[in-house]
Amino acid sequence: MRYTLAELTERAQHLLKALTERYIRDGQPVGSRVLARDVGLNLSPATIRNVIADLEELGLVRSPHTSAGRVPTVSGYRVFVDTLLSVKPLELSLVGTMKESLGSGVDTKELVQKASSLLSDVTRLAGIVTLPRRNHAALERVEFLPLSEKKVLAVLVLNNKEVRNSILHTARSYSSAELQQFSNFLNAQFAGKELSEVREKLLSELRETRETLDRMMATALEMADQVLGTAEQGSDYVLAGQTNLMGVTEFCDVGRLRQLFEAFNEKKELLGLLDQCVENEGVQIFIGDESGYQMLDECSLVTAPYSVEGKVIGVLGVIGPTRMAYERVIPIVDATARILRAALNSQD
Amino acid sequence: MRYTLAELTERAQHLLKALTERYIRDGQPVGSRVLARDVGLNLSPATIRNVIADLEELGLVRSPHTSAGRVPTVSGYRVFVDTLLSVKPLELSLVGTMKESLGSGVDTKELVQKASSLLSDVTRLAGIVTLPRRNHAALERVEFLPLSEKKVLAVLVLNNKEVRNSILHTARSYSSAELQQFSNFLNAQFAGKELSEVREKLLSELRETRETLDRMMATALEMADQVLGTAEQGSDYVLAGQTNLMGVTEFCDVGRLRQLFEAFNEKKELLGLLDQCVENEGVQIFIGDESGYQMLDECSLVTAPYSVEGKVIGVLGVIGPTRMAYERVIPIVDATARILRAALNSQD
DNA sequence: CTTTAGCAGTCTCGCTCGGCGAGTGCTAAC
DNA sequence: GTTAGCACTCGCCGAGCGAGACTGCTAAAG
Structure with a gap:
């Protein structure tokens, strides 16, 4: 049996979701046994295996080697975040704390820096915020x-x-x-x-x-x-919490890490990527090498534009491993964009 | 036979120097055999071993484990840089290039950033420059x-x-x-x-x-x-070329690296250390944990103050592994301090 | 036709073991 | 004071092995 992307069985969707969530949690290839127990459906591992085999044929999951469980591919993550993910709303208390921590910045640059730190602190990943481009400033x-x-x-x-x-x-x-x-x-x-x-x-x-x-x-x-x-201020960004990425198991290799950090220093490429997010409204996600920049291999970038007086003037976001807790990061990025906008607008 | 630090045999000095230089070059414990061939004196490995044993007793060298060669200890490095090191003057052409690369910065902050990049580029280590504290500015x-x-x-x-x-x-x-x-x-x-x-x-x-x-x-x-x-601008510094440190074999461990980078983010501690260098004239060197900050374990810091109109207003330097090419880094730091001073003074 | 149990096959991981090479420290001779 | 010789100690590396984890396939059961 053969599915196209559009017509994944409900069961297949369910399993892809469970598999991805599990992998994001544990970081290890997940096999049919755990999946069988994890997911609500009362199915035997053998049945699961059949479905998973189909998912593999579609390129949504792959196994790192024979006889390891499966991990999501980039396409798999894509389907996951686009159609399967259920974003939980942020706890109000957290939003409150976030607002506070950004609260009293008077200077624009200071606000941007705080927002970046905020993102990295709350997500425990790297935060990135572009400086506002006020082309339309009076x-x-x-x-x-x-x-x-x-x-x-x-x-x-x-x-x-x-x-x-x-x-x-x-x-x-x-x-x-x-x-x-x-x-x-x-x-x-x-x-x-x-x-x-x-x-x-x-x-x-x-x-x-x-x-x-x-x-x-x-x-x-x-x-x-x-x-x-x-x-004319050269557009630029503020990065925070890079060291958080050093704790991530995916980047335990120093060479890998170095490449990533050098990408941060380059700025140009990353800025190009961020610029693409200015146009789209709402949270946008780049997974792995979707961006075309291979320095971001195994990384995902979750971004949202922020605006002042109705005009988008910058982008903020989070950089982390592909295997990140999207259902948490997405609302955080979203909320931070709103909070930053509010702070910039109330700047008197 | 027993030496005190003051009265190391000429031979012992010679050997300590050769050993340290060799270790700095290759990064591997150096044994009596290579040392015997390396050093000019026509001595057998056995003789060398005797002298080295004395050096070990003085705490100037140690062996990582039985039957590996010896490596310099912190005290060993200290003696090396204080009394044994012969600093070669910088090639004029390099000084010229350095001057140029700093040349046309108009803005003070820009100059500082360029100086930091310059240091890191030329030494292939991390460069650090404090922002000028112009307490005496009119x-x-x-x-x-x-x-x-x-x-x-x-x-x-x-x-x-x-x-x-x-x-x-x-x-x-x-x-x-x-x-x-x-x-x-x-x-x-x-x-x-x-x-x-x-x-x-x-x-x-x-x-x-x-x-x-x-x-x-x-x-x-x-x-x-x-x-x-x-x-009153909070004193601060500009760091450049951190990624260079990722290539250093000493920091191949991510945990180690992370600690170091977090120290960079802290700023306070590092600033305290840099402040100590304001008073002393000329190049100053902190080796390993001499500084008292254990995040700089296995690191050395080579600094020089820079001044404007006769008053010291900042410090610049290089951070790298203890095993760095001091004889090259020292004159570079020295020259950069002079170049930065010149640039700041000629700022019209 | 779907689901399941059973089974053989495959691959990684972690472990131990032994050989190799490097270098030391000691002793005795020069 | 210097040197040769020698026994000894380690760390490193690759081989070999068993355990564990999954898979894919096949055939039977629902």
Whole structure:
């Protein structure tokens, strides 16, 4: 008898579920005997074996070697998390504790770090949170301060929350009064607009102004352009609890572990992966090498986007072995995304 | 025959040196046979054995088990690095490359990160650099900007180089003009003074002013106090190249490795250790558990302080297995300290 | 047609055992 | 003081073996 994925017998589903859960719990190949006792159905090991053989043919489970039990394959996990998993809601008390531990962060970066630690603490795996990309942040105001000969400090205030500053090296010195004029001019023009918009407008104005030869305006615009150029914060993430992964039996091999940690340092690849999650709403899961990055072999990544004012500005998640307690990790990631969003929104 | 540490035979010294160097190279206990061939002196293994036996009695070497060669003990390493080691000067070309790779960092933090990476890249071990503690930094100026209702952005410029900002939550709103007044007042009073001095003076003025009931001054001073309180950056360090340690054979045990990495995350203890190096000039070395922190068992720490304008403001160094190539690491750490100092000083 | 018992076969794991090689410490001779 | 010789001690490694765990197949039972 032959099933397609869509029409797995109820029994087969049941067994795949039991097998996966058991394997996640114990980490050891599970055989027909234990499965027979574990699952509610009153079946003999022999019967179980028949069904399991079918599952193996479908590529959902495999045995590490003859005469060991079976373990789920990547496809097996996929089916498990997509259709078989019953996610238990989080205990309210835990959610409370989580909220608290994130609670009072004022600084955005601090919040992100706390969220990452939170994820790793609660799941006992590695937590990862991207820094918010506020492309849509509104420019609140710009301020220029003279520092010294030919050096000007530019202060950018975004959304009343975030502050970025950068030091500009200018061709000549500017007086306080001059800089004040620049600030006023720019604030009048751009305050309240989105950064991307500001940038665009800036360039067009710059072109226009060059023709009219208004020195002051041109200089101001040039300065602003410089600031925006440098202030574009390279997207990045904060990782926490890497050491938790060292306790995981799957990574007892140092070479394996090293590969993983080097992937963490690379950042680029992992960021690419995380970026894919920005679009999809809700929790998303990458299992094993599904991601295409073989450094994440034997790893799973559970992610959720987080947003502020309705716009997704980042992704957070958990990295752990494929054999992780999904039914627990998923609601935790989900909850953390909500908590972080709340914290960011209530930031005053 | 019995030596005290001070009066090791020339021959004994020679042998200890050869043994240590050999062990550092190969990582395996070295026996009398290889030692006899290795060292210039024309001696038979039997003779070597006699001398080595004396070294063992002094606690400078030990054998992991009967009938394996000898390895240096912590004391052995100590004697080795203190009196036997001949440090070869660094190739100029390497110094050049190092300078370059650090070269153009404008931001202090960026420089520190680059220095850390540099150390780890060149030594193939873990690099560590503390963030500069600029207790003696001069306060260049203070600026307050109104953000919104009851929120004020304070910008601190130090030494014409570093900028710190913090957001203050105030009891009532302040107008631009008011804040401008505060800034002017504070700048007139404190600009150019050292931070610690500013703080001190601030407190006394605050007390005095309360009596004269000058509202404006009092508020300004209070604000300044708040800023200084928050701006005190918690001392911290930047680590790089931890993954290099995973290649080291000494740390092939995951448990061991985990302990080490958790020590890195703790930060406090390691910082305490690094602080000890601030006082001593030049390169300093902690071998194995000499530091008192047993998480650094089997590790050595090679450090050097770095300074700006004659004042030591931080420490940098390398963490690796006790069995590291000291004669190479030491000059690298030394050079990096000088290069970082130069880079920080030339920061304009 | 489904389910089950029984059985032979296969593979891993952990254990012991013995040989090998390396290196020491001692003693006696140079 | 130096050296050769020798007995002895270990750690390492591979072979061999038994136990245990499952499977897949076949044939009988429901």
